[in-house]
Each structure stands twice: as C-alpha cells, then as structure tokens.
Amino acid sequence: MSIREVPAAIGRRRRALWDGRVQEIAMLLPALALIAVFLLLPFLSSFRIALTNERLIPRPVPPRFVGLGNFQQILTDHDFWRALWNVARFTLMVLPVQCGFALAIALLLNQKLPFRNFFRGLFFLPAITSMVVVCVIWATLFQYPTGPFNQIVGFLSFGLVQPIDWLGDPNWSMPAIVLLSAWQAYGFQMIVYLAGLQGIPESLYEAAELDGAGRWQRFWHVTMPSLRQTHVFVLIITTIQAFKLFTQVNILTQGGPRGTTDTLVHYMFTAGFVDQRLGLASAVAILLFFIVLVVSLVQRFVVRDRK
C-alpha cells in the first residue's frame, strides 16, 4: 500500500463503518418504535390518566386532575376488595390443584413407559386449547341439571347429591372456574416439571437406594429438594397468571353470581370499558402492575438468594 493510498483506505473504512451504523439503526428502530408507541407510551400514560377523571369517549369538558381521588375511591369500594379477595381465593385454590396435578403427571411421564412421547403430547393438548374453546366445552360439562358433571356426581353418590348449578351457585362458581382453568393450563407446569425432573442426576437416586431409601423417601428427600428452583418458578408464574384471571370469567359468569367470580381484571374492564371511567380503571391497572411486579421481585430474590 503506497502512502498516497492510506487516506483513501481510511475514508473507505470510515464510510463502511458509517454505513454499518445506519444499517444497525434501521434494523433496531422498527421493533423499538413499536414497543415505545404500543407498550411504553400506554404504560406511562396510565399513570397520568389514573390521576384524572378522563372518560373512554371524551366529553366536551376536558378531563380534570383529581389527584389520588381514583385510588381513594377504589380502596374504599367494597367491590374492589371483593375482586381482590376473589383473585386471592382463586390463586390459593388453583395453585395446589394445577401445580400438584402437573407434578403428578410429570412424575408418571418421567418413568420408563411405552409410548411416553405420545402420552406427553396427549397430556399437553389442553394447554394449546384456546380459553374460549375451553369455555364452550366446560359450559356443556357444567350444564344444570343434566350435564356430564352432575351425572357423575349423581352416579358416585347413588343419587344422594342433588344436581349442582356449578356456574350459577355462589358457592360453586369459583371452584368450577378453578377446575376448568387448571385443566387448561397445567400442561405448561407439567413440561417445566418434566424438564426439572430430567435435570436430577441419576446418581442421587442410586446413592439413596444404597442407603436403603424406599420409593417414598426417595421422593421426599431426593426429588422434592432437587426441584426447589422449579417449584419457585412454577409457583410464581402460576400466581402471576392467576392474578390476571379474566377470559373464562368474562365468558362464563360475567363476574357473577353475586360477584363471587369478579376479578381484578374484570373489575378494571367493567370500570374502564363498560362504565367508560378510564381514570378509575387506570388506577386499578397500576395496582395490578405493582402486584405483578412484587411477585416477580420475590422470584428474583428467592432465586438469587439460592445462588
């Protein structure tokens, strides 16, 4: 390379670098712009809206700043506390049912079994079924008074138990929602548990067997402790999902009967979309965000603590 060519070469390199920069910006920008407009902007503006009395369809009068009035109104609203309590109730019921069942199936599928992959595929089917379809199916299963569920209950109790109006009886509406939600969603927890089980080294079981541990002892002293991280993850994810409960409630019960299945998101939906009270609904949305945030932080904390 002669001396005269050096500046030209530097120029070429600069040009290439510059071109590279421009290309990189062009590649990054579409995704970032969409996220900024459709995620960040609405998220930030929900904090502003929550402090006003804005309506979904604007009125001639401009929205007024109301300070923490919306939060005050929610926190003194009996229906809000009922919705929060219902979500908590749902979470407490769905966690053991869904995660316990998922773990049980994962343990079964983790053993030597003919057609194991076929069974895994079968057990995973509900997880890919849309919640709306699940509602159509379970609404027929829950039919009052002659649906399949009532037939089974009548059969098992020799006709002693009267047919139950699963979705219409305030005592049974939430357990019914729990049951169909767990059926739809356990597949996810099942494969997470399966992955966790496959990560347990075989040598641990062999050592336990040498020590004379029985099947039950091996489960409690080898399997369960080894799954600790998986448990934490599964419980957190299921809790977050549970707090967002909406679709099945909106379709099957509209929060009823007598508010027994009204949830946080359903309360927000009713306030903001049905009653058009955007400010009030945004306050609920912010509370929901902080609940999810706290639950996720608990996960980070527990996982880091372990490391």
Added chain:
Amino acid sequence: MTTISGPAQMAAQTPSRVPRDWSAVIKFVAVLILALVIVSPLFLLVVASLKADRFQILADMGSFRAFWVSDPTLQNFREVWTFSGALPFGRYLLNSLVILFVTVLGGVFLNSMAAFVLAWGRLPGRAIILTALIGLYIVPQESIVLPLLTLVNRVGLSDSFAAQILPFMASPLYIFLIYQFFIQVPRDIYDAATVDGAGPFRIYWSVFLPISLPVLATVAILLGIETWNQYLWPLMVTQTDRARPISVGIASFFGHDSVYWNSAMAASVMMMIPVLIFYLAFQKWFVSSFISSAVKG
C-alpha cells in the same frame, strides 16, 4: 461361593421380578386411563360438533351418548361457514388467520433484527436498551390495554387489523429470547463474515438467520399461540365483524338466551384445527418452546 450366591440371587430376584412386570402394566393402564379422562372433554367437543342440531346435543349431554354420534353430519360446520347460522364465522376465522400470519412473520423478523443489533452491533447504548427492554417485559398486557385503546382510537385505528397486529409484533420477551441465542454464536462466525466486507444486515440475513432456526421457531410458536388466543384486547378494539377474530366471535354466543351449542361447538373445532395441525407437525418444538419461555429468568 459362586455356586451358592448364584441360585441365592436368582431366588431373591424371581419373586420381585414378576410383580415388577405387573406393576409396569398397571402403571401403563393407569396413565392410559388418566390420559383418556384428560382428553375426554376435547373428544366430547368433536363428537358434539358432528351431531344434527343443538337439541340433539343437549339431549345427549346427560348420558354416555355424549361421547358417541350415530349419524355424523357436517351440517353445523356448513351453517357456521356459510353465515346461515347466527354469526359470520368463516369471516372471523379468516380474520384470525390474517392477524396470525402477519403478526408472526413480522414479529419474527423485527424481533430477530433488533436482537442481532443488540447482541453484535456497535451502536452505543445497547446495554441500556437491553436493560430497558427487560424492565418492560414485566408490564402485563392487561394493565396497558385501556390507555392503548384510547391511543388506538385517537389515531383512527380502532376496529382494524392494524390495531390487533402492530401492538404485539415487537415484544421485549422475544427480542430477549433471540438475543440470548445470538450471543452464544461463536465470535469466529461473526468475524469471518465481517472480513468478507458484509454489512450488519447481510451478516444477519445470510449468516445468523440460517443458523437460528430453533429459536426462531420457538418465537413463532409462542407468538402464534398468544396471537391466536388473544381475547381481552380484540373484545375491546373490534366493534364490527370487519376485523373481529374467532375468539371473540365464539364468546359472543354466550350472550344469547339459549346458547347456540351446535354453532359454538363447530366454530370451536374450527378454531382448534389450525393449532392442531401445527402441533402435530411440530410437537417437539412446541414443547421445547414452552420450556424456553420458562427459563428466561
């Protein structure tokens, strides 16, 4: 020694071997029955959708005839498809498919492009952008839908396909998933491509995309399922049949006094068919993508 321990071992093994074989059989039968019970609601749906009309479906529901159809007919599907039922289901299904394909194709492309720049680009501030994205990932869709609705109304996108596609194409979670894959690509591969004088897009397109099929499939499956099952957002943003997806369409059956079970069931089966086809074709990838969505921590 050997002559004694040999038969002794045999004797010790023989009694335990017979029950072990039996326990394998019992276990297999138990799993089989459990699987049948779990899948039976789906089976019931398919059977019911093939029955003559809703009176037949309701009449059979209380007995074992719920699981059997003596004279299967496609009448319900025909009604649903040709709009002669209560609602234009064919339209809803097509709407859903359009939204699905555009969202998934655009989403995989945009997210992977952004992930490439974040992983291998030279722009300053990439670390900050990545941190911000991870922070945003935690924001639940449910808590932004109402401000999003006012935004969409204001720019005149309400009741449109765009309103159901644009907000969900790019996503922090999927950018991060692909990013995690990209940073594990050996440096040599990147260097070899730069020596050839290729710009960032060329390297992304002809070197990185071809080797990242697994993670792209994962993102496509997760984003696809998410899009297909959207409910709260389309429920709020669609006011007419123009862009209404099938999920909201099926749910609107429940508003009526007597649910049109036959149409609801046929429509539900139709909603499941595309997912089932993909599931059967890519079962392994479905399961692994759900797992990788789990270990993003």
